[in-house]
Amino acid sequence: MNEQENAPSQDYDVLVIGSGAAGLTLALHLAKRHRVALLSKQRLQDGSTWFAQGGIAAVLDELDSVDAHVADTLDAGAGLCHPDAVRFTVENSRNAIQWLIDEGVDFTREDSGEYHLTKEGGHSHRRIIHSADATGRAVHSTLIEQVRNTPNIDCFEHHIALDLIRQPDANTGRFRCAGCYVYNKTNEQVEVFQGRAVVLATGGASKAYLYTSNPDGASGDGIAMAWRAGCRVANMEFNQFHPTCLYHPKAKSMLITEALRGEGAQLKLPSGQRFMHRFDKREELAPRDIVARAIDHEMKRLGADCLYLDISHKDAQFVREHFPTVYKKCLEYGFDITKEPIPVVPAAHYTCGGVMVDEHGRTDLDQLYAIGETTFTGLHGANRLASNSLLECLVYGRSAALHIEQTIGKVTPPRPALAWDASRVTDSDEDVVISHNWDELRRFMWDFVGIVRTRKRLLRAQHRVKLLQQEIREFYANYRITSDLIELRNLAVVSELIIRSALDRRESRGLHYSLDYQGLRELAMDTILVPENFAGQQQFIEPT
Incomplete structure (x- = not known):
């Protein structure tokens, strides 16, 4: 698509894309002083957080310790966890749980009145705080209620992010994220949202597989958008199968x-x-x-x-x-x-890899943050320890909010973005192409890039995903977009990243198990993919 004239836009201090635990946590921490737009591709409660059953891992018992939780996480991660990220997350676990309690989350208690802690696979102690077996719903419903009652947060349901907006920043000589093109599913129009900071909190990409525990929206949107905008991704080969x-x-x-x-x-x-x-x-x-x-x-x-x-x-x-x-x-x-x-x-x-970020959620593109399952923080390594996922959302949601709070005053508002040009597209009478490609993609990902892999299967998958991407590009260029087309386009990108990463890892480690390379390499290394338009190296030179 080509963009031409400047577009009317919805302007905010912070634009949050995604309404799960990570996005809601960040929004609530920022809303006291800043105007926040919260985009949800469906209803606020339709993400993965709502369906999380088990609980949240945290050091809450006097017999437990930060060192023990760190050790369990490192062990599960099969040598690929970043120790600093693990310790940062675990050390902030108690405060994260206390914040949820202060917000009104009702966790299950013992008859004595103490919180009941359960134990899950890979944990050496009982440290999983929960709300019966519907912890996600308890957390999500509480945070949604708080968000809806916070004046500075505007919620936009049934809005699906399409692509990030990059602009040159004369103050830094680098490109920055200035907002996002957003498809309004209600009026079927593309709208522009802009902010001094943009946050991806769109969840994972497990919908790339035929069989998944995730809701329909887990199509890797944030990972695909960040990749197209020039951000690195890491460890995409590590897909956790429950x-x-x-x-x-x-x-x-x-x-x-x-x-x-x-x-x-x-x-x-x-x-x-x-x-x-x-x-x-x-x-x-x-x-x-x-x-x-x-x-x-x-x-x-x-x-x-x-x-x-x-x-x-x-x-x-x-x-x-x-x-x-x-x-x-x-x-x-x-x-x-x-x-x-x-x-x-x-x-x-669960998607253990994702957009590379630091402990503040910063990506390679200035003013673009990412938090939650969309990201690679170094916490999960080659295999996520049970119940560390919601913890990561809470800890990094707060950390990113604090960094935005401290720096946003120095950030100039973005320039008006160019309008989305749909003047040369038509309505499709061949939507069966979308459904067919969707089914084909998810089936060959399950068959060839699943729990047990071979190089031959991965090469077959790589060949097929490239053919699909060509068909999707042609369809995308000629026909009006729909939410199904947006998700298919993103899933194809993420699937290619998963396949490329799996081909690069010539060993069996954690969630990546290859019949061709069943041993461990001596040196544990992350798989880092760098886009051609890598934002970390691109400098904008102001014309003289």
């Missing part, structure tokens, strides 16, 4: 929380035999990558459609009280988890 999602044709993306295994649930073969002891001494409490590969291995060995997670040996009242959401949802699909095992399969769950 070991246990409900296997049922109508369940779609129902995750079975890891906390069940934390409270004694057992993984079993169709015969009823347990098997995890053959893969790891921690059995069901091994890190997610090990458990997911074990399930995948046993399913392929047996030709089974699914395996089973069984907590029926525990007291029925205990199960109903601690896992009311899972109990109720499984009952809707005909499974009483107090009496019978749950059929489960692995599914794409």
Whole structure:
């Protein structure tokens, strides 16, 4: 598309793209002094945060310690975590939880009145604070209520970010982010939003896979937009597959929380035999990558459609009280988890890599920040430790807000942006192309870039994604955009980044397991991809 005349724009101090835990946290921390626009591609509650079941990892018990939480995170990350990022996150965990409590989040308590802490795979202590088995909903609903009651925050639901706006900044001699082109799904028009700071909080990219625990919006929008704007990405090959999602044709993306295994649930073969002891001494409490590969291995060995997670040996009242959401949802699909095992399969769950940022959420492009699952902070390494994800959202959301607060006074407002030019496009009568490409992309990503990989499969996927991208570019250039086309375009970009990263990693580490390179390289290194228009090196020279 070509942009021509200056466009009318919505102007704010800070533009936040995404309405999950990260975006809401940042918005609330800034709204006392600054006007904030909060964009949500659907409703505010439709992101991944709402569906998070397990909880938030934090050092809250006197028997626990920052060093222990750090050690567990480093161990799960298989040598690729950045120790400074891990310690920064963990040291701020208690304050992050206290802020949520102050905002009104109601966490589950013991009969004594103390907060109940559970244990999940990879953790050496009980440190997961939770709200029954619907922690995400408790956190998200509370923050949404606070945002809606904050005068300085304007919420724009059903607005999907399209592309970032770059402008030269004469004060710095560098390019800066000045805003975003946004597709208003209600009136089907492209609008311009501008701000002195822009924050990507758009979540991950697990919708690139055929089977996922994520809601439909997890299409990697922020990662793709940042890449197109000249920002580096890192470790995109590390896609976490949650070991246990409900296997049922109508369940779609129902995750079975890891906390069940934390409270004694057992993984079993169709015969009823347990098997995890053959893969790891921690059995069901091994890190997610090990458990997911074990399930995948046993399913392929047996030709089974699914395996089973069984907590029926525990007291029925205990199960109903601690896992009311899972109990109720499984009952809707005909499974009483107090009496019978749950059929489960692995599914794409979390994007461990993303846009490279520092501890303040700063990207390679001036005035562009990124927080949450969109980012690569160094916290997760080659495999995310359970329940560190919401913690990262809270800690980096606050840290980015503090940096914006301290620096925004020195940032000049952006110049008016050019209007979006749709004068040479027409309405498509071939939307079947979008749905076909969407299905093809997600299927070959699942088949060729899944839990177990080979170089031959990855090269096939790379060939196919390039063909798809060519078709998408032609369609995008000639027809009016839709939300489905925007997401497909972004998913194709992110899928290519995942494939390129997987091809670059010639070893098996954490979530990346290759049959061609089953050993570990001696030196653990991040996979960093640099775009041709890398913002970190581009200098703008003011004309004389």
